[in-house]
Amino acid sequence: MSYSLNEVEALSKRAARGAGLDWGLAEEAAKATRWLCANDLDGCRLLKSVLDAHQDDSQNSQPPRFLSGEWSGQMGTLCPMRSGAALSDCAAQVASEGVEIRDLSNPLFMLPFVAAVARVTKTCLHLAWEGASITTDGNTVDLTFAAETTPYVGRAGRLVITQSAPLTKPAKSLCRANPSSQDWDDLNTLAALTYAPATETSRRLGAGDGQTDND
Amino acid sequence: MTGRAPLTVCRRDPKRVMRLSRLGSLHQCRLSFMRILTRRMADEAWEFTCSVFNIAADGTGHAVYCAKGPERTYSLVAFAHDLAPEMRSDRVIAEAWDATFTLFDGIPDASEIARLSQNVPLQEAGRVSESELSLSRANRSVRLWKHVVEALAAGQQPDPAQLTSVGYLMRTTAVYGSGKFGAADRELIADRPEFAAPFQAEMLSVFLTRAFVLDLVEHAAQVKGGDTAVRLDPKVARQLGIGNSTGLGMAPFIVNHPVLFNNWIMAREEALLRVRQVCRATRAEVAQFEEVLGRSARSIAQWHSEHPVQIIKLDALRGDLDALFSYLTEHDLTKKNYPWDQLVRWSEANLSEEGQELVVSLVMEPYGPLVDDLSADLSDDHSDVFFIAGSMTVRILKNLIQSCFGWALELDWSNPKNCARAWYVSAEKLEPRIGSRFEEPIEDYEQPLAPARDAVRAFVALGEWDQDKTVAEFLLVHPEHRHTIRRVQISATAPYSEIQDNTISEDVLPIDMLRAKLSFFGATHFDPRSDRWVRICMFQGAPYPCELTKDNADYWVYPGSEAGE
Numbered sequence: 001m002s003y004s005l006n007e008v009e010a011l012s013k014r015a016a017r018g019a020g021l022d023w024g025l026a027e028e029a030a031k032a033t034r035w036l037c038a039n040d041l042d043g044c045r046l047l048k049s050v051l052d053a054h055q056d057d058s059q060n061s062q063p064p065r066f067l068s069g070e071w072s073g074q075m076g077t078l079c080p081m082r083s084g085a086a087l088s089d090c091a092a093q094v095a096s097e098g099v100e101i102r103d104l105s106n107p108l109f110m111l112p113f114v115a116a117v118a119r120v121t122k123t124c125l126h127l128a129w130e131g132a133s134i135t136t137d138g139n140t141v142d143l144t145f146a147a148e149t150t151p152y153v154g155r156a157g158r159l160v161i162t163q164s165a166p167l168t169k170p171a172k173s174l175c176r177a178n179p180s181s182q183d184w185d186d187l188n189t190l191a192a193l194t195y196a197p198a199t200e201t202s203r204r205l206g207a208g209d210g211q212t213d214n215d
Numbered sequence: 216m217t218g219r220a221p222l223t224v225c226r227r228d229p230k231r232v233m234r235l236s237r238l239g240s241l242h243q244c245r246l247s248f249m250r251i252l253t254r255r256m257a258d259e260a261w262e263f264t265c266s267v268f269n270i271a272a273d274g275t276g277h278a279v280y281c282a283k284g285p286e287r288t289y290s291l292v293a294f295a296h297d298l299a300p301e302m303r304s305d306r307v308i309a310e311a312w313d314a315t316f317t318l319f320d321g322i323p324d325a326s327e328i329a330r331l332s333q334n335v336p337l338q339e340a341g342r343v344s345e346s347e348l349s350l351s352r353a354n355r356s357v358r359l360w361k362h363v364v365e366a367l368a369a370g371q372q373p374d375p376a377q378l379t380s381v382g383y384l385m386r387t388t389a390v391y392g393s394g395k396f397g398a399a400d401r402e403l404i405a406d407r408p409e410f411a412a413p414f415q416a417e418m419l420s421v422f423l424t425r426a427f428v429l430d431l432v433e434h435a436a437q438v439k440g441g442d443t444a445v446r447l448d449p450k451v452a453r454q455l456g457i458g459n460s461t462g463l464g465m466a467p468f469i470v471n472h473p474v475l476f477n478n479w480i481m482a483r484e485e486a487l488l489r490v491r492q493v494c495r496a497t498r499a500e501v502a503q504f505e506e507v508l509g510r511s512a513r514s515i516a517q518w519h520s521e522h523p524v525q526i527i528k529l530d531a532l533r534g535d536l537d538a539l540f541s542y543l544t545e546h547d548l549t550k551k552n553y554p555w556d557q558l559v560r561w562s563e564a565n566l567s568e569e570g571q572e573l574v575v576s577l578v579m580e581p582y583g584p585l586v587d588d589l590s591a592d593l594s595d596d597h598s599d600v601f602f603i604a605g606s607m608t609v610r611i612l613k614n615l616i617q618s619c620f621g622w623a624l625e626l627d628w629s630n631p632k633n634c635a636r637a638w639y640v641s642a643e644k645l646e647p648r649i650g651s652r653f654e655e656p657i658e659d660y661e662q663p664l665a666p667a668r669d670a671v672r673a674f675v676a677l678g679e680w681d682q683d684k685t686v687a688e689f690l691l692v693h694p695e696h697r698h699t700i701r702r703v704q705i706s707a708t709a710p711y712s713e714i715q716d717n718t719i720s721e722d723v724l725p726i727d728m729l730r731a732k733l734s735f736f737g738a739t740h741f742d743p744r745s746d747r748w749v750r751i752c753m754f755q756g757a758p759y760p761c762e763l764t765k766d767n768a769d770y771w772v773y774p775g776s777e778a779g780e
């Protein structure tokens with residue numbers, strides 16, 4: 001089924017929150033998922049994978065220890081959401097000096113954050129990991145993946161972000177997303193964790209007692 | 216004369232404007248979304264047709280109403296249903312309605328009508344596509360519907376008193392837009408001039424819905440009365456709007472869209488400032504103000520509510536009107552310097568918040584050329600404010616919190632009264648709700664709709680940090696404050712982005728938030744039915760699509776319009 005990008009963003013935010021992310025990160029995860037879908041990438045599949053990693057084992061979803069030098073976790077794999085958020089917080093530094101990140105899960109989920117940095121700093125950035133080479137100015141994306149690799153690889157040993165020459169191809173974005181029904185259902189299951197179970201009080205008072213609505 | 220004077224006043228202080236009691240006293244104005252729509256359609260000479268009216272004798276079927284603008288045509292596709300009385304509920308949680316609607320982008324063909332007929336009547340349980348710009352439904356006012364059908368069928372006009380007491384034949388219970396249930400995202404249509412201002416597609420759908428409802432009631436009377444039946448007198452028809460019941464679903468909107476809400480309030484405040492800076496008012500301008508004031512007083516006379524809070528506010532407002540008329544008798548505004556500024560200052564000293572905000576809305580009326588261009592600033596389509604400025608120092612961030620939420624830093628947040636409520640989404644209905652934090656098991660599900668409390672929490676955490684560290688470093692350790700810090704940074708450039716009140720206090724009235732939003736739609740006759748939902752009327756007094764001209768496109772909101780009573 002085709003979904004609007006607002007539906008993708010709204011569900012992604014709830015799912016990310018349901019998976020235990022703080023609200024601010026959930027908002028950014030939702031915008032990232034929407035951006036991926038608008039650029040013809042399977043954002044819902046990636047978000048699902050990122051949230052699974054986040055829930056499974058906190059060792060697999062670390063924030064970077066420091067924001068200088070090579071970025072790495074205390075121990076275990078870096079979370080692309082925490083790393084992506086940190087990346088956007090250091091936009092000027094990233095755009096001018098680039099950054100190297102070691103041991104990151106779901107590396108493609110970094111792309112929307114790199115794109116946001118490119119857009120805000122008005123630069124063109126290159127993002128690479130083994131088998132993947134991506135250039136973006138924030139609105140346009142040029143992706144190259146080696147034949148034997150998938151864009152949706154679960155982990156990258158080393159990810160490098162550098163400045164690049166401007167892109168020449170025109171921007172093209174989609175206005176609908178077509179996630180697999182399984183991913184959509186899984187995100188809905190996570191989102192449901194944010195809904196308060198109904199109680200007698202909430203049924204009676206939650207939306208406002210009051211006068212009849214028929215006349 | 217509308218010459219600009221040296222700056223003697225500035226825009227009103229957000230700390231006063233953004234209090235909930237004042238936001239809950241806002242009135243429609245020239246920048247309201249319904250009036251922006253009717254002005255544009257009249258200026259551009261839009262053409263309206265009913266291309267299909269396939270309604271059977273039992274009142275069921277479908278109809279299509281087309282609105283043709285300079286470049287594009289939009290079609291309201293309406294489905295009329297036979298709803299059992301016990302199924303009729305205005306709550307957003309209802310599952311069946313008297314009529315259901317979608318605004319189609321273009322002119323639908325038979326296959327599209329067939330697709331929509333399978334989905335639109337189901338509302339939330341169906342799916343629409345990127346060809347649809349809205350999804351909505353409406354229920355009859357059973358009482359008035361029956362009376363009007365019976366009167367018209369018998370060849371008579373309905374009783375004016377009954378029309379006035381209800382004000383509409385149908386009321387919508389939700390008008391969904393922007394990507395909801397599969398519809399087109401706002402981003403898809405935001406670059407069309409006709410949809411540049413907020414909620415124009417939704418307003419257009421309601422404007423056309425009103426035409427359908429009139430045709431439907433006349434059809435029902437025709438079926439019942441045959442040759443005896445008459446049509447509704449156009450002047451009488453014009454006094455019927457479309458009702459709307461709005462509940463808590465709308466309240467979080469103004470918190471969740473801080474930049475957009477800032478832009479609405481900023482435009483209104485800027486319009487007020489421009490009018491206050493008018494050095495001398497002409498006799499014609501003063502006369503126009505006095506005319507809309509008089510007509511507004513008539514509208515207010517017809518505004519009824521049974522809610523104790525609104526009854527008190529209405530009483531005060533009626534007293535304010537008397538005081539205003541006295542002021543105008545005693546002061547010749549054409550002889551004063553900065554007459555509107557003086558009037559606003561006088562109102563601040565002498566009127567209730569309802570009256571003060573009415574004055575703000577009304578003083579803009581003679582000054583369309585001075586303020587109407589602000590309608591271009593109401594949207595938020597190109598901002599990158601979502602991005603956190605991580606290089607900001609902790610010191611500067613703390614200063615920002617102090618300047619935006621200083622009052623909240625003084626509040627004792629450990630006092631249960633100050634955090635008695637919590638906003639949540641219910642599993643049963645997937646709708647926003649507000650509950651009692653200490654009496655219901657909802658805190659774990661709390662939505663981030665208490666920006667002031669959260670700002671205080673961030674401020675406390677920041678207090679333990681070296682003032683020269685960066686926000687990026689702070690957030691690496693404290694991701695739980697990201698949403699708050701984003702808002703605080705937004706407030707630096709958007710002074711009206713934050714409600715300057717406690718949205719989780721024991722005595723918070725969600726209807727204040729509803730009214731703030733609905734006033735920008737252009738709604739009138741706010742009638743709170745509890746502290747959590749409100750009835751309003753839309754397009755009451757407006758010309759019907761086929762009657763729309765430049766002469767009647769703007770001031771219809773005030774009874775006794777140009778078309779004359």
